[in-house]
Amino acid sequence: MYKGENQSIKYAKPSYEYIRNFGKGDLQVSGSTIDFLLSLSPHVDLDGKVNIPLEYICSKQDIQSRTFKHIITEALDEGLLVRKGEEYYSKFHIQTDGTDRKRTYIKPLEVFTSAQIRNCSKREKRLFYYFVTVTRLGQWQSINIENLYRNYIYKDDKSMDKKVCIDYFHSFREVSSALIKLVKLGLLEIELTPFNEERIPCSTKQKIYLKSDDEFIEEQ
Structure with a gap:
């Protein structure tokens, strides 16, 4: 956290780009590495310096010693952390006062560091x-479920790559199990909600509601 000359408070927040790339399967790091980097969010200074020993989070x-070494190696190799002497700097976070018009960061939620998430595959x-x-937190979002796994629904459509959002699930059964x-x-x-179109004779429109911290905490 940092208060600048204009007295607006700036916080280090997870980068929207990195979180999105991980979610789409483009950022090739382990789930443990993402868990660890998100846990660093309250401990990153304005210049990106991590202000606590990484062993503290471990x-x-x-976290087992072997896993910890893998996390740090992976984060360094992917440029998510940078080491300068004995100090570490996070490139996974950006500094913002929350007034950015463009979506450049993800609001750090307590659920990101919860046991529920850490125990997920x-x-x-x-996903x-x-x-x-x-x-958006607290808002319903419609998503076509066939865009969440590899399929041939759009096999005759040259724009298929633009329609299938993620492809690390190989079947409807796999993505359904994760959901x-x-x-x-x-x-x-x-x-x-099932719906029919001429081009997609059997499809499902899925509405997703992402819970806010308050809603998540109330259920614990």
């Missing part, structure tokens, strides 16, 4: 963070 989350985490970047898991954990609410 101890707080009971990598693909379940990817959750994909929804974080395409929905059910996120719902059971209380992270999402979902409505499924």
